[in-house]
Amino acid sequence: xGDVFKYYADGEWKKSSSGKAVSIINPTTRKTQYKVQxxxxxxxxxxxxxxxxxxxxxxxxxxxxxxxxxxxxxAILKEHKAPIAxxxxxxxxxxxxxxVTEVVRSGDLVSYCAEEGVRILGQGTFLVSDSxxxxxxTKYCLTSKIPLGVVxxxxxxxxxxxxxxxxxxxxxxxxxxxxxxxPTQGAVACLHMVHCFHLAGFPKGLISCITGKGSEIGDFLxxxxxxxxxxxxGGDTGIAISKKAGMIPLQMELGGKDACIVLEDxxxxxxxxxxxxxxxxxSGQRCTAVKVVLVMESVADTLVEKVKSKVAKLTVGxxxxxxxxxxxxSESSANFIEGLVMDAKQKGATFCQEYKREGNLxxxxxxxxxxxxxxxxxxxxxGPVLPVxxxxxxxxxxxxxxxxxxxxxxxxxxxxxxxxxxxSDAMESGTIQINSAPARGPDHxxxxxxxxxxxxxxxxxxxxxxxxxxKSTVINLP
Ligand code: G3H
Numbered sequence: 001x002g003d004v005f006k007y008y009a010d011g012e013w014k015k016s017s018s019g020k021a022v023s024i025i026n027p028t029t030r031k032t033q034y035k036v037q038x039x040x041x042x043x044x045x046x047x048x049x050x051x052x053x054x055x056x057x058x059x060x061x062x063x064x065x066x067x068x069x070x071x072x073x074x075a076i077l078k079e080h081k082a083p084i085a086x087x088x089x090x091x092x093x094x095x096x097x098x099x100v101t102e103v104v105r106s107g108d109l110v111s112y113c114a115e116e117g118v119r120i121l122g123q124g125t126f127l128v129s130d131s132x133x134x135x136x137x138t139k140y141c142l143t144s145k146i147p148l149g150v151v152x153x154x155x156x157x158x159x160x161x162x163x164x165x166x167x168x169x170x171x172x173x174x175x176x177x178x179x180x181x182x183p184t185q186g187a188v189a190c191l192h193m194v195h196c197f198h199l200a201g202f203p204k205g206l207i208s209c210i211t212g213k214g215s216e217i218g219d220f221l222x223x224x225x226x227x228x229x230x231x232x233x234g235g236d237t238g239i240a241i242s243k244k245a246g247m248i249p250l251q252m253e254l255g256g257k258d259a260c261i262v263l264e265d266x267x268x269x270x271x272x273x274x275x276x277x278x279x280x281x282x283s284g285q286r287c288t289a290v291k292v293v294l295v296m297e298s299v300a301d302t303l304v305e306k307v308k309s310k311v312a313k314l315t316v317g318x319x320x321x322x323x324x325x326x327x328x329x330s331e332s333s334a335n336f337i338e339g340l341v342m343d344a345k346q347k348g349a350t351f352c353q354e355y356k357r358e359g360n361l362x363x364x365x366x367x368x369x370x371x372x373x374x375x376x377x378x379x380x381x382x383g384p385v386l387p388v389x390x391x392x393x394x395x396x397x398x399x400x401x402x403x404x405x406x407x408x409x410x411x412x413x414x415x416x417x418x419x420x421x422x423x424s425d426a427m428e429s430g431t432i433q434i435n436s437a438p439a440r441g442p443d444h445x446x447x448x449x450x451x452x453x454x455x456x457x458x459x460x461x462x463x464x465x466x467x468x469x470x471k472s473t474v475i476n477l478p
Contacts, residue, residue, distance in 0.1 A: 004035040005187070007211050008194050009043070010050045011204030016043060022184055022213055027093040027327040027360045028318050034091065036187045036211040041220045043210065047179055048226030050205030051150045055177035058206050059147050063121055066173055067114040073200035074110035077103060077165075080196050084161060087189035089319045092157050092329055093360075096322040098282060106165045106193070109443045113460050116444065117173030120464060121145055140475040145468035147175035148249065149228030152221060156234040157329055158285045160186025161193045166443065167231040167251075168197070168207065170463035176229070180209045181221055183234075185329055187211050219244065229467055231458075233287070242455060251456040251466055253449055255380045256287045256408030258438045259401040261423060262295040262303060263394065266413035270435065272306035274411070278437025279386040280314060280364050283325050287453075288409050288438040291380055292370075293388040294397035300390045304368050308352050311364050327360035328383050334360045337383035340376045341365065344387070347374045378404060394423060402428045407450035409438035430454070 004021045006013035016037035026033035058066070077084075085099035094102065129139035153167035160183055171178045182190035194209040210217065214237075222230060222241045231251040232238050238254040260278065262271050278290035295303050317323035328334050334357065341355055344367050352366040362383055370377050370387035377387060377400075391397045401410055411433040412423045424432035430448040431438070440447045440458075448457035456466055 004037060005191050005211075007037045007039055007043075008191065008198065008207070008209040009047045009205075010208070011198070016040060016212070022187075022211065024091055024184060024187060025330070026090050027185070027329050030331065030359055034087075034188045036184075036191070039210045039212040039217055041217060044217050044220055044224065047208045047210055048150065048224055051177040051179050051208060052226055054203055054205035055147065055149055055175070058172075058177060058203060059175040061175075063118055063173075066175065067118045069200050069202055070110050070114035070117075070169055070173060073197045073202070074107040074114070076196040076199050077110065077193060078107040080192065081107075084189050084192045087192055088161065088186070091185050091188055092160065093319045093326040094282060095319045095324065095326055099319070102159060102162050103193075105441070105443070106162045109162065109460065110165055110169045112444060113169035113173055113464065116460050117170070117464055120461065121174060121468070138477045140477070141472050142475070143470050143472045145174070145465070146471045148467055148469060149176060150226055151176045151178050151229045151231060151467055152224075152227045153178060153180045154222075154230070154232045154234065155180075155183060155186070155190070156287075157183040157185040158282065158287075159233075160189045163233045164190055164193060166458065166460075166463065170460065171229075171231075171467050172202070172206070174464050174467045176467055177206045178208070179221070179227070180207070181217070182209060182211060184211075231463070231467075238454070239452065249456070249466060251458060251463065253287065253408075253447070253454040253458060254452060255406055256289075256438075256449060256453050257291045257378065257380055257404045257406040258288060258408055258429075259397070259404075259410045259427075260290045260293045260437070261394070261397040261401070261410070261412045261427075262293065262299065263412070263414035263416070263419065264296045264298050265415045266299070267415065267435075268299060268303050268306055271303060271413045272310055274413070274437040275307050275386070276310045276314070278411070278439075280311070280324065280384050283328055283362070283384045284386070285328060285382050288440055289382075290386065290411070290437055292377065292400075293386065294391050294400055295388060296394075297390045297392055300368075300388070304352065304366070304388060307366055311353060311366055314364050316361065316363055325361070325364050325384050328362060329360070331360055333382060334362060337362055337381045337385055340379060340381050341367075341385055343375045344370060347371065349374060349376075349387070372400070380406070394419075398423060398426045402426075405452045408453040409433065411436060411438055430457075
């Protein structure tokens with residue numbers, strides 16, 4: 001059936017024996033855009049077997065050769081940016097320019113990972129026993145970093161390509177094999193990306209991409225005894241996975257409610273520009289989006305006015321036209337966002353714009369005078385709706401931020417660097433940005449969430465290290 005994209009296993013493109021397909025709905029047209037194979041548990045078992053076998057010889061492949069292949073894949077990925085971006089536009093309604101940026105950024109990430117890998121994995125440690133009490137100089141300990149085995153990568157819909165390669169590249173450079181389970185929205189972009197790795201000439205079975213329904217293969221994959229590490233980015237599902245997974249390293253980046261604290265001395269033009277970029281790019285569907293503004297009352301009116309005039313300039317429409325605000329990923333997501341908006345309305349929030357929705361397209365909305373009893377003060381809309389809470393003191397802002405069950409990133413705007421440092425120290429979040437909106441990149445920076453925002457730390461270097469374990473050999477002298 002030529003209409004259904006094949007899945008990738010054992011170096012080949014295959015049809016599932018299920019004979020079933022999963023439909024991918026275009027968020028803009030709300031019609032089926034593509035179909036992918038609905039793989040079975042048996043097919044998962046086969047993929048795990050081949051991944052295990054391929055990993056054994058890959059681990060013995062010299063590091064420089066592994067790096068060479070990754071550089072090749074990175075170059076091919078960039079050459080294929082147009083068809084991959086096209087899939088991102090159709091599957092997840094990513095604005096055209098951002099879709100291309102995602103692919104180029106992914107190529108850069110793969111290359112950087114190859115370079116970083118040859119450096120950090122080329123080094124081990126050497127220890128001598130007589131520094132510990134009671135020991136003579138008779139034991140020499142040599143350590144190196146060895147791969148974990150099979151890494152399972154589960155990226156989310158909002159960066160299906162980039163957050164897939166941020167797991168694939170570190171896994172491969174470190175000598176692991178990789179099984180990718182793409183999100184349904186974004187699966188075709190992922191298959192195109194995997195095709196680039198295929199063209200680069202990686203050994204058969206080293207990378208697989210298995211598509212299907214979460215209900216059929218989700219738990220089966222994450223609880224599979226053949227999996228030695230899971231790297232997941234997404235929502236609450238991550239918490240469920242972490243409870244069910246075996247005794248294996250987990251890397252998880254889940255939701256966030258990134259706060260933007262604005263002090264009285266802040267450069268309000270800079271703040272407004274960052275609120276627009278941070279709160280509304282890709283229609284707020286980023287885990288690092290600004291999701292609540294906590295502004296000192298004395299500057300709140302001025303800031304809200306500045307943000308309002310910038311919101312008015314945002315273009316709203318289809319991703320093909322490269323609009324700033326595009327349809328959110330699904331109808332259920334749009335309904336959820338609407339639920340938060342209606343709750344805020346009922347509880348008396350000030351609407352800076354009229355609420356407007358057509359299908360999955362929601363116009364950008366700033367909600368002022370939001371209070372802690374409103375759901376939007378705490379919940380993550382993952383849409384172009386941003387609450388503003390006016391605060392009487394910095395402590396009040398920090399308190400709100402720390403009362404959240406999330407702790408991904410946060411930002412603080414002030415000209416007083418000493419104050420900014422103290423606030424950064426007090427905020428319980430994985431990263432605090434001073435005078436800029438939250439962001440994951442540059443992609444070699446550490447990236448981590450605390451509380452319900454995740455486990456472990458990402459960023460290229462941390463991911464490579466996380467996907468290895470230390471192996472020691474001790475030489476005992478007579
Ligand atoms: O959606 C989660 C991503 O990790 C955020 O990445 O800050 O580059 O948009 P970003």
